[in-house]
Every structure is written in C-alpha cells, then in structure tokens.
Amino acid sequence: MKALKIIIRIAAALLVFALGIWLLQRLLVPKYVTENEEGLLVKEYYSYAGGNDVLFIGDCEVYSNFSPVRLWQDFGITSAIRGSPQQLIWHSYYMLEDTLRYETPKVVVFNVLSMKYGEPQSEAYNRLALDGMKWSDVKYRAIKASMTEEEADSEALTVASYVMPILRFHSRWNELTGADFKYMFGTRQLSHNGYVMRIDVKPVDTIPKAAPLPDYSFADVCWDYLEKIRTLCDRNGIQLILIKAPTLRPHWYDEWDEQIVKYAEEKGLCYVNILNEVETIGIDYTTDTFDAGMHLNLSGAEKLTKWFGTYLKANTALPNHRGEAEYEEKWIDRIDYYNEMAEAQAKQLSENGKLDGYWGD
Amino acid sequence: MKKVTKKLIAAMALVLICAVCFAYGCASDPGDSGKTQTPAGNNATAAPATSGTSDDNGYVFKHGDVTVIMNAPAADIIAALGTPRSYYEEPSCAFEGMDKTYSYGSFDVTTYTEGGADYISGVVLWDDSVETPEGLYIGAKAADVTKAYGVDAAGKTNVSVTRGKSNIIILLKDDTVTSIQYLAIY
Incomplete structure (x- = not known):
C-alpha cells in the first residue's frame, strides 16, 4: 500500500512538473503576432489541410503573390500555399512530404528562387519553417536536413530543441509582452489558405543593378532536392509546375533561368518565368507592390492569380468545384475572412496612413 | 514519506533546470531573430584616406x-x-x-x-x-x-x-x- 502511495505521489509530482514546463513553454515560445507574423504560416496549414487540388510551395514569392481565395472565386480551383520566409528547397521538399500525410494535391507549384541557396542561411528561418510543422518522421528528417553549421555542431540538442522549444526560447523571459500571455494558447489566423495579405503600396522607384556573379551554377544539393520533389510528385501522380514569381528583387539572373528551362525541358515539366508575363498580366509596379518590388500587394496578387488561374486551366486538368456544396460551404467563411481583413487594412490605412499589422487593428 | 517526495520533486526540477541551461545556450540568446552575425567591431568611419589598406580594416x-x-x-x-x-x-x-x-x-x-x-x-x-x-x-x-x-x-x-x-x-x-x-x- 505504501509503495502504491509513493508511486501515485511520484506520478502526480511528475504530472505537475510536466504541466508546469508545458505552460512555461507556451508562454516563452514566440507567438508571431506582433512581429515575424509569417512564423504562423506552417502551423496554420493544418487548419485548411484537405481537399486542395493545388499546392504552392516556396518562399515569400508564393505566400505574398498568389491568392487561393481568388483562385476559388474565379476558377473554382481549390488550393493552399505552404510557404515560409526564405523557404529553402529542402524545406519545400519536406513541406510537400508533410502535406502528403494529409492530402494529395493534383498539381504542385514550386517557385524556383530558392535554387540560388545551396546552404542553410539562418537558424531563424529554420525555426519559421519547421517549428510549426507537426511532429512526424518527416519533421525529424526536415530538421536534420536543414541544420546550419552551428546547429549541426550540437545536433542532438538542436533536435531536442525542436521537441521542446523551451530549450531554444527560454531566454525570452525578459522580452515577454502582453501578447505572449494573450496568445499563450492560440493565435490569430494570419493567412488565407497560406496567402499573406498586404494592401498598402510602396512603388518601385529604382532597382539597383544586379552585380554579376562568379558562378551561376546552382548547387548540387538544390538539384538533388528539385529532383526529389519531381520524383515524389511523379510517384503520387501529381503534376509539377515550376514557376518564377514576378517580383523584381532578389534579382533572377538569365543564367539561372536558362538552367531551369533546360531542366524542365529534359523532365517534361511546365516552367513559366512569370517575369516575362508582367505586361500581359498587367502588373504595375507603381501600384501593385507593397515593398518596392519584392512582393506584390493584394492588387498585384489578384492580378497575378487571375492570370495564373487561366494558365492552370490551360495546362492542367484541374476540376472546377464551384457549385459543389461540400466545397462552397468550406470556402464561404474563407472568403468572408479575406474580405474582412482587406477592409480592416483599408480602414487602418485610411485612418493612419500606414499599416501597423496584417489584421488592421 | 512526504519529505522524500518533496526532495524528489526538488531534485527533478533542479536537474531539469540545470540541463536546460547547460544544454542549450544560456550563452547564446537567439531571441526571435536568431541572427548570429555581429559587426566586426570596427570603429573606423569616414576617416580621411591617409595611407593604403590597413590589416585592421581589411580591404x-x-x-x-x-x-x-x-x-x-x-x-x-x-x-x-x-x-x-x-x-x-x-x-x-x-x-x-x-x-x-x-x-x-x-x-x-x-x-x-x-x-x-x-x-x-x-x-x-x-x-x-x-x-x-x-x-x-x-x-x-x-x-x-x-x-x-x-x-x-x-x-x-x-x-x-x-x-x-x-x-x-x-x-x-x-x-x-x-x-x-x-x-x-x-
């Protein structure tokens, strides 16, 4: 009897201890509500996973430039974006693998800008890409593949810090704000099926000349992952489309483009460098970008999406789901939230002359 | 027995706190940004050019x-x-x-x-x-x-x-x- 009591007490103590650590962790991890909001994107995917015929993977050039809501409204195409800031190609590959645990899209659209990065750039971007991913062997492999040199030096601890983010963020205790308490158990929805909306305008005034590079070859590791993406799509009966989004910075060199064109031809893939279609689409860089050409604003994204929807119709066999109750019901709330955010941002912009946040409050 | 339980809890807490601190970067403070680069500590600014390159300043x-x-x-x-x-x-x-x-x-x-x-x-x-x-x-x-x-x-x-x-x-x-x-x- 005594032994049983001891066991119960120890178990209770362990439970209380674990609960305490969990609460502390909830408090200390970044909430991505007042800064680096794009850190919410990967986690948000799980709330709209399922039933998406098109999956966009890539960096800000997908999550800032394509609007799944417009694709639905104008073409009846269901889509989701799994983007994250400076998503590198190995991140994209594992985003695709992770997505396949929840759904199998008919078309995957991959933005090729990340081919320029042959090595991990920053631990912070790994966090933004991977912290929000649900635990699975995919995430474990993604962490291993993404480590910076510094992270790899203490690999076991790095992996442990993804299991228990408190190990990584414990030192935030002196940076805590009201938002950390307010959003301890849940944050606000940032995206619209992965699209991050900005309605403000910062026109392109000047674009600096791009310095020539010593070597335009993409790194072997990038080719390896591009091939992995292609074969994974192939094995799952998914059509892979390669794109280069029509943003002016970072500069997309012709020498890079030629390599992608050649690869796409060899593998029988569609590749469209949308920078060449800007005039057709009607993108006006004095009104359609919020940061002088790096990303499109809502106006630009809607123009681009309208053009891309037509492209998808012409080059794929995607169905139009408009009129199907199951889909209509799902998208009605998304359209409402999309319009609501656009209105909130417009209101803040007209009152303050600038946007203070995505939610317009 | 209560004393034993309390000691156990205290020991567990201590071990975990120590492990957390030692294991993962009390020394490194990644914060939200995680940026690791630091300026080279160069205090030179728009100094008049007096001589060629200096090893301290690099090229x-x-x-x-x-x-x-x-x-x-x-x-x-x-x-x-x-x-x-x-x-x-x-x-x-x-x-x-x-x-x-x-x-x-x-x-x-x-x-x-x-x-x-x-x-x-x-x-x-x-x-x-x-x-x-x-x-x-x-x-x-x-x-x-x-x-x-x-x-x-x-x-x-x-x-x-x-x-x-x-x-x-x-x-x-x-x-x-x-x-x-x-x-x-x-």
Missing part, C-alpha cells in the same frame, strides 16, 4: 577623402559620400532591419542592420572611373590583378582575395577585369 574602398570599410558603421560614411544618385532598401534576409543600396553611378555601397544601426556590407564598382586603393579597375588586365593582390588571375574567370573581415571578388573575361566587388565577412 577598403576609397572615394575622395572617404574610406569605406567593411562592417564599419555606415552612417558617417554614407553622409560623407554625399547624396546618392539612387537609393533602394529592402527587408533584410538576415532578419533584422533593412538592407540598403546607395548608388553613386560608378559604384554602389550596401549596408545591413545590426542592433538598430547600419553597417557596410559591400561595395560594387561599375566602371573604370573608380579603382581600388591597390590600383585595380574595371578593364584592367589579369597581370594587374596579380600586381595588386598577388594572386594569379591569368586564364581565370574569377579570383577572390581576403583580408581581415573583407573579401574582394574580381571577375574576369578573356584576362580582363569585368567586375570588382567588396564583401563584408560577418
């Missing part, structure tokens, strides 16, 4: 009396260079602040942000109206590269030289220099 670029030192605080240097022909800024890929490009026609100066201040991240020379303090300019020959930097550039398409926290990348075509780019090493 520098000089324009008139202004010395542009990699990783040096940018404000005074940019002010001393005068009004640029054009200016461009974009959110930094290194996560903090803005990356800025000041274009002066014959050369561009770029900066990065660290701790709220801007630092020099690079210089690109665009034409032969400017040259490095070692005398290299766009259009110079491979032999001039060797003379200026002691590296064999003959038959090569690019060479790179490093000094301190600075790097110069020199591109060549048919043994003629086509591009000179300074880069800060973080």
Whole structure:
C-alpha cells in the first residue's frame, strides 16, 4: 500500500512538473503576432489541410503573390500555399512530404528562387519553417536536413530543441509582452489558405543593378532536392509546375533561368518565368507592390492569380468545384475572412496612413 | 514519506533546470531573430584616406577623402559620400532591419542592420572611373590583378582575395577585369 502511495505521489509530482514546463513553454515560445507574423504560416496549414487540388510551395514569392481565395472565386480551383520566409528547397521538399500525410494535391507549384541557396542561411528561418510543422518522421528528417553549421555542431540538442522549444526560447523571459500571455494558447489566423495579405503600396522607384556573379551554377544539393520533389510528385501522380514569381528583387539572373528551362525541358515539366508575363498580366509596379518590388500587394496578387488561374486551366486538368456544396460551404467563411481583413487594412490605412499589422487593428 | 517526495520533486526540477541551461545556450540568446552575425567591431568611419589598406580594416574602398570599410558603421560614411544618385532598401534576409543600396553611378555601397544601426556590407564598382586603393579597375588586365593582390588571375574567370573581415571578388573575361566587388565577412 505504501509503495502504491509513493508511486501515485511520484506520478502526480511528475504530472505537475510536466504541466508546469508545458505552460512555461507556451508562454516563452514566440507567438508571431506582433512581429515575424509569417512564423504562423506552417502551423496554420493544418487548419485548411484537405481537399486542395493545388499546392504552392516556396518562399515569400508564393505566400505574398498568389491568392487561393481568388483562385476559388474565379476558377473554382481549390488550393493552399505552404510557404515560409526564405523557404529553402529542402524545406519545400519536406513541406510537400508533410502535406502528403494529409492530402494529395493534383498539381504542385514550386517557385524556383530558392535554387540560388545551396546552404542553410539562418537558424531563424529554420525555426519559421519547421517549428510549426507537426511532429512526424518527416519533421525529424526536415530538421536534420536543414541544420546550419552551428546547429549541426550540437545536433542532438538542436533536435531536442525542436521537441521542446523551451530549450531554444527560454531566454525570452525578459522580452515577454502582453501578447505572449494573450496568445499563450492560440493565435490569430494570419493567412488565407497560406496567402499573406498586404494592401498598402510602396512603388518601385529604382532597382539597383544586379552585380554579376562568379558562378551561376546552382548547387548540387538544390538539384538533388528539385529532383526529389519531381520524383515524389511523379510517384503520387501529381503534376509539377515550376514557376518564377514576378517580383523584381532578389534579382533572377538569365543564367539561372536558362538552367531551369533546360531542366524542365529534359523532365517534361511546365516552367513559366512569370517575369516575362508582367505586361500581359498587367502588373504595375507603381501600384501593385507593397515593398518596392519584392512582393506584390493584394492588387498585384489578384492580378497575378487571375492570370495564373487561366494558365492552370490551360495546362492542367484541374476540376472546377464551384457549385459543389461540400466545397462552397468550406470556402464561404474563407472568403468572408479575406474580405474582412482587406477592409480592416483599408480602414487602418485610411485612418493612419500606414499599416501597423496584417489584421488592421 | 512526504519529505522524500518533496526532495524528489526538488531534485527533478533542479536537474531539469540545470540541463536546460547547460544544454542549450544560456550563452547564446537567439531571441526571435536568431541572427548570429555581429559587426566586426570596427570603429573606423569616414576617416580621411591617409595611407593604403590597413590589416585592421581589411580591404577598403576609397572615394575622395572617404574610406569605406567593411562592417564599419555606415552612417558617417554614407553622409560623407554625399547624396546618392539612387537609393533602394529592402527587408533584410538576415532578419533584422533593412538592407540598403546607395548608388553613386560608378559604384554602389550596401549596408545591413545590426542592433538598430547600419553597417557596410559591400561595395560594387561599375566602371573604370573608380579603382581600388591597390590600383585595380574595371578593364584592367589579369597581370594587374596579380600586381595588386598577388594572386594569379591569368586564364581565370574569377579570383577572390581576403583580408581581415573583407573579401574582394574580381571577375574576369578573356584576362580582363569585368567586375570588382567588396564583401563584408560577418
């Protein structure tokens, strides 16, 4: 009897201890509500996973430039974006693998800008890409593949810090704000099926000349992952489309483009460098970008999406789901939230002359 | 028995706290940004050019009396260079602040942000109206590269030289220099 009591007490103590650590962790991890909001994107995917015929993977050039809501409204195409800031190609590959645990899209659209990065750039971007991913062997492999040199030096601890983010963020205790308490158990929805909306305008005034590079070859590791993406799509009966989004910075060199064109031809893939279609689409860089050409604003994204929807119709066999109750019901709330955010941002912009946040409050 | 339980809990807590602190970077504070690069601690700014390159400052670029030192605080240097022909800024890929490009026609100066201040991240020379303090300019020959930097550039398409926290990348075509780019090493 005594032994049983001891066991119960120890178990209770362990439970209380674990609960305490969990609460502390909830408090200390970044909430991505007042800064680096794009850190919410990967986690948000799980709330709209399922039933998406098109999956966009890539960096800000997908999550800032394509609007799944417009694709639905104008073409009846269901889509989701799994983007994250400076998503590198190995991140994209594992985003695709992770997505396949929840759904199998008919078309995957991959933005090729990340081919320029042959090595991990920053631990912070790994966090933004991977912290929000649900635990699975995919995430474990993604962490291993993404480590910076510094992270790899203490690999076991790095992996442990993804299991228990408190190990990584414990030192935030002196940076805590009201938002950390307010959003301890849940944050606000940032995206619209992965699209991050900005309605403000910062026109392109000047674009600096791009310095020539010593070597335009993409790194072997990038080719390896591009091939992995292609074969994974192939094995799952998914059509892979390669794109280069029509943003002016970072500069997309012709020498890079030629390599992608050649690869796409060899593998029988569609590749469209949308920078060449800007005039057709009607993108006006004095009104359609919020940061002088790096990303499109809502106006630009809607123009681009309208053009891309037509492209998808012409080059794929995607169905139009408009009129199907199951889909209509799902998208009605998304359209409402999309319009609501656009209105909130417009209101803040007209009152303050600038946007203070995505939610317009 | 209660005492034993309490001691157990205390011991567990202590072990975990110690493990957390020792195991993962009480020393490193990644914060939200996780940016690890730091400026080279260069305190030189728009110092008048008095001599050639200094090992302390690495390879520098000089324009008139202004010395542009990699990783040096940018404000005074940019002010001393005068009004640029054009200016461009974009959110930094290194996560903090803005990356800025000041274009002066014959050369561009770029900066990065660290701790709220801007630092020099690079210089690109665009034409032969400017040259490095070692005398290299766009259009110079491979032999001039060797003379200026002691590296064999003959038959090569690019060479790179490093000094301190600075790097110069020199591109060549048919043994003629086509591009000179300074880069800060973080």
